[in-house]
Amino acid sequence: MLESIAIIIFILITALAGYYFRLLTLSGSIAAFIVGAAAAFGFGLDGLFVLGFFFASSSFWSKFKGHKKKEFETKHAKGSRRDWRQVAANGGIAAIASIFYLLDPSQAWLIAFLIGLAAANSDTWASEIGSLSQKPPISLKTWKAIETGTSGAVSSLGTIAALSGSFTIALLAYMLFPLSTYEVLLVGTFGFTGNLLDSLSGAYFQAEYKCLACRSNVEASEHCGQPAILVKGWNFADNDFVNFFSGLASASVGMLLYILLA
Numbered sequence: 001m002l003e004s005i006a007i008i009i010f011i012l013i014t015a016l017a018g019y020y021f022r023l024l025t026l027s028g029s030i031a032a033f034i035v036g037a038a039a040a041f042g043f044g045l046d047g048l049f050v051l052g053f054f055f056a057s058s059s060f061w062s063k064f065k066g067h068k069k070k071e072f073e074t075k076h077a078k079g080s081r082r083d084w085r086q087v088a089a090n091g092g093i094a095a096i097a098s099i100f101y102l103l104d105p106s107q108a109w110l111i112a113f114l115i116g117l118a119a120a121n122s123d124t125w126a127s128e129i130g131s132l133s134q135k136p137p138i139s140l141k142t143w144k145a146i147e148t149g150t151s152g153a154v155s156s157l158g159t160i161a162a163l164s165g166s167f168t169i170a171l172l173a174y175m176l177f178p179l180s181t182y183e184v185l186l187v188g189t190f191g192f193t194g195n196l197l198d199s200l201s202g203a204y205f206q207a208e209y210k211c212l213a214c215r216s217n218v219e220a221s222e223h224c225g226q227p228a229i230l231v232k233g234w235n236f237a238d239n240d241f242v243n244f245f246s247g248l249a250s251a252s253v254g255m256l257l258y259i260l261l262a
Helices: 002-020 026-063 066-073 084-103 107-130 156-176 181-204 239-261
Strands: 208-210 229-232
Touching (some): 026 084, 084 239, 107 239
Antiparallel strands (some): 208 229
C-alpha cells in the first residue's frame, strides 16, 4: 500500500515538473499523470521506467537546438509543449495496454505496450532529429524534395533516428523484462513500422491547410489569426490523430503476430 502511494506521488511530482519546466501544458500534465499511473499499475516500476525514458528523451530532442527548429514550427498546430492530445497520441496505446494487462496478464499485452512506446519514440526521434538534416526531406507522395517540417516526408537522418528510437526502447525493455530475442526484434521492427505508417498517413491523409495571409501550407486550421483553407487530407486527421492510429495499427498487428506465432 505504501509503495503504491509512493509511486503515485512520484508520478504526480514528475507530471507537475513537466508543467513547471514548460514541457507540458496543464492538460498535458494531467494526461501524463494518468498514463504514468496506468503504466505503473500495469507493468510496475519497469513499465514506468520505459515510459519515463520515452517522455524524457522526446522532451530532450524537442528542445535540442530549438532555435534552429523555430523557423518551421509555425507549420504545426502546436509547439514543443505537449498538451493532453499529444500525450494521449503518444502514450495512449501504452496506457490502454497497461489496463488490459491488469485484466488479462498476458505477455501479448506487454508486447503491445512496448510496441506502442517504440512507435511513439521512433516517430518523435525521426521528427525532432530529422528536422536538423542539412538536406531537405523527400515527400513520400511525390518523391521530390520538400520543405523541412512537412508531414509525410523522410530523410536519411530522420530514418536513422527512427530506427534508433524504436530499437532503443526494444533494447531497454530487454534489460527490464523477460523478453526473447524474437520479442525484442518484434518490438523494434513494429515500432519502426509505426513510424512508417505515420509518414505515409502524413503524406496521403493528414490535413494540410493554406494560409490566405502568408500563403504558407500549414497543419493548423488557423494561421496568422484567421481560418486557413483545407488543401489536402481530412479535417479530423491532424497530427495527433495520425500519431495515435499509426501506433495503434502497429501495436495491434505486432501483438496479433506474436499471438499467432507464440
